[in-house]
Amino acid sequence: MMQPLTGAAKRYDWGSPNAIPEILGIPSDGRPVAEYWLGAHPSAPALVGGVPLDRAIDADPAMIGYSARHEFDGRLPFLLKLLSAARPLSLQAHPNDAQAAEGFARENAADIPLDALDRTFKDPWAKPEMLVALTEFDALAGFRDPAATLALFDGLGLEGRAETVIGPLRHRTCPAALAEVFLDCLILDDKRRTVLTDVVVAAVNHVNDPGELGEFARTAVLLDEHFPGDPSLLAALLLHRRRLRPGEALHVAPGVMHAYLEGTGVEIMATSDNVLRGGLTSKHIDAYSLVQVVDFSPGPMPVLQPSQEAPGLWFYAADERAFALWRLELVPGRSIEAPAESSGRIVLATDGEIGLSTGSDGLVLRRGQSAFVSAGESVVVSGQGQAFLAATGLDA
Numbered sequence: 001m002m003q004p005l006t007g008a009a010k011r012y013d014w015g016s017p018n019a020i021p022e023i024l025g026i027p028s029d030g031r032p033v034a035e036y037w038l039g040a041h042p043s044a045p046a047l048v049g050g051v052p053l054d055r056a057i058d059a060d061p062a063m064i065g066y067s068a069r070h071e072f073d074g075r076l077p078f079l080l081k082l083l084s085a086a087r088p089l090s091l092q093a094h095p096n097d098a099q100a101a102e103g104f105a106r107e108n109a110a111d112i113p114l115d116a117l118d119r120t121f122k123d124p125w126a127k128p129e130m131l132v133a134l135t136e137f138d139a140l141a142g143f144r145d146p147a148a149t150l151a152l153f154d155g156l157g158l159e160g161r162a163e164t165v166i167g168p169l170r171h172r173t174c175p176a177a178l179a180e181v182f183l184d185c186l187i188l189d190d191k192r193r194t195v196l197t198d199v200v201v202a203a204v205n206h207v208n209d210p211g212e213l214g215e216f217a218r219t220a221v222l223l224d225e226h227f228p229g230d231p232s233l234l235a236a237l238l239l240h241r242r243r244l245r246p247g248e249a250l251h252v253a254p255g256v257m258h259a260y261l262e263g264t265g266v267e268i269m270a271t272s273d274n275v276l277r278g279g280l281t282s283k284h285i286d287a288y289s290l291v292q293v294v295d296f297s298p299g300p301m302p303v304l305q306p307s308q309e310a311p312g313l314w315f316y317a318a319d320e321r322a323f324a325l326w327r328l329e330l331v332p333g334r335s336i337e338a339p340a341e342s343s344g345r346i347v348l349a350t351d352g353e354i355g356l357s358t359g360s361d362g363l364v365l366r367r368g369q370s371a372f373v374s375a376g377e378s379v380v381v382s383g384q385g386q387a388f389l390a391a392t393g394l395d396a
Contacts, residue, residue, distance in 0.1 A: 004369065005053070008045070078270060087226050088260070092259065092278060120274070121289075128323075131266070132266045249318075251304050251316075340395045346390045349367055
């Protein structure tokens with residue numbers, strides 16, 4: 001089976017009112033459109049043949065492939081999205097499989113309703129994710145080495161005024177110090193608000209500086225514009241800032257603290273609702289679970305570059321069991337055999353006009369259109385433009 005897929009729009013207040021409607025070829029109504037979901041998530045399944053994709057899979061489990069049926073309890077384990085952020089999202093991290101299963105069972109045993117505001121674990125699944133930039137895309141992700149962070153705070157010329165908060169970075173081993181400072185920044189009191197004010201005022205004087213100090217200062221000022229008076233802004237300054245160019249990716253593994261800042265991209269993630277917020281939000285922050293889930297070890301947080309598997313076929317090697325992602329660059333006269341034939345796949349056209357052919361069936365996708373291709377279907381992709389293909393990671 002190869003059928004057109006219609007996604008579900010999500011109107012979170014951090015979204016851009018224009019970027020996703022432009023890709024989909026529909027007029028903007030002025031309201032934010034943050035995400036466009038293409039998957040079988042039960043809260044917002046895409047439609048295939050007019051039927052919700054999760055119901056279609058229930059009726060014909062073979063369409064998603066052996067791995068999804070047997071490794072992921074018959075669920076399509078990945079969710080493909082368009083995502084467009086006009087302003088920063090909350091600081092957040094996601095659990096691995098063991099943490100998700102334990103947390104889900106613990107909260108069930110405590111009789112916390114799934115829709116309760118203080119519920120953290122909505123399902124027993126991990127939630128790794130990866131974002132590929134369609135425009136320049138800014139994000140915070142992963143902890144910077146404490147020595148480098150101290151040098152940046154010192155570079156603002158604070159003369160010790162932030163020491164009551166960041167002091168542990170000078171005296172503790174890396175993960176313990178980062179955890180202590182991060183959690184301390186979640187406490188809303190006058191002392192931390194004073195430190196925050198001092199940091200932001202000092203940062204204003206350095207926004208035009210070159211290099212990492214200028215970027216650090218601009219991050220502080222940007223976050224203060226959207227979250228004024230929130231000391232968790234100081235926690236955000238412990239993270240690397242990364243700018244993705246179109247085609248580059250950021251792979252966010254379980255346990256990695258991160259926050260998307262601005263830009264439009266294609267995101268793929270495991271189908272899960274497990275989000276542990278760590279600041280820059282009015283929603284529930286579960287400090288106990290953060291300590292259990294977040295990896296406070298500093299690391300480089302590299303930008304992921306795809307590898308070319310064939311002319312026009314680029315693979316993003318995230319090494320995740322739930323998902324795999326390819327970018328297809330089509331030019332006239334060249335066709336590409338779609339990978340991961342043993343998996344159910346979703347194809348999303350992001351530019352131009354893309355043709356899909358099974359030999360006996362054909363489908364044309366224009367920019368913003370998508371299709372579901374059942375497991376076992378051999379598909380040739382041609383045309384002119386760009387598309388993304390998502391599949392189960394075990395079939396990559």
